[in-house]
Amino acid sequence: MSDFSVDTDALAQLAKDLQGCADDLDHGLKALHDAGATGLGFDFLDSSCRHFQSKWEYGLKQVRECVKTLHEGLGTVQQNYAQNEQGLADSLKAGTT
Template identity: 60%
Template sequence: MADFTVSTEFLAKLAQDLKGCGDELDQGLKALQEASRTGTGFDFLDDACEHFHGKWEYGLKKVRECVKVLDDGLSKVQQSYDGTEQSITKALTPAGGQS
């Protein structure tokens, strides 16, 4: 029989890490905005920064949408596994709590 285990703690950590991913990307976007405001001294470079900023903002929006879907799914999976584990434990516990 195959050994199959699910770590609900790992699922919770994965969801947390995914949320942090969007925050990290957002910090980079803010740094780029700051650089664009002060200007680089070269019009072509400022234009490139502005173009890249728009692309990055769009990509970050898509990442956040995906993270939200994954986070919701991971939460449901975690709840299902926790519920199943509790049901199995209850079913296998002898009546009266005797071992």
Template identity: 55%
Template sequence: MADFTVSTEFLAKLAQDLKGCGDELDQGLKAFEAASHSGTGYDFLDEACGHFKEKWAFGLKKVRECVKILDDGLDKVQQSYDGTEQSITKALTPTAAQA
């Protein structure tokens, strides 16, 4: 039978990394907004930049929604594995009456 292990520490790190993903994208959007305030001097390029900024903001919103769902799910998975680990440890630990 194959071994199956789950690192709850890894799950916690994954959740943290996913949250950081949204923050990184947000920083990129803020930098883009700061750069676009001065304008490029070309209307067509300013319009394209505005369109890109809207798409980036929409994508960031979707990423944050997905990260929230994944984070909630990972939290539940981590709690389940921790609970299972504790239950197995308890079941396999002899009590004073059994000793």
């Protein structure tokens, strides 16, 4: 089991990066909402843009929810590994004194 190790700093960085992705998705959703889908000159274009906007918004929301879930879970995993490592270190110290 000595070959197994977890880089808790890397987990924390990954969680931070995922939060950045989530923020970018939020900006994308806002921009999509603000862009509007009317006034393109033809009714069929307006309709197509509304359809695209609806589907794209749905997809971005789904991805955003997945990123949020991953971010939360990764934070929990990182904290648990850090606590376990600290607990093990404390136990080893107590055993040697």
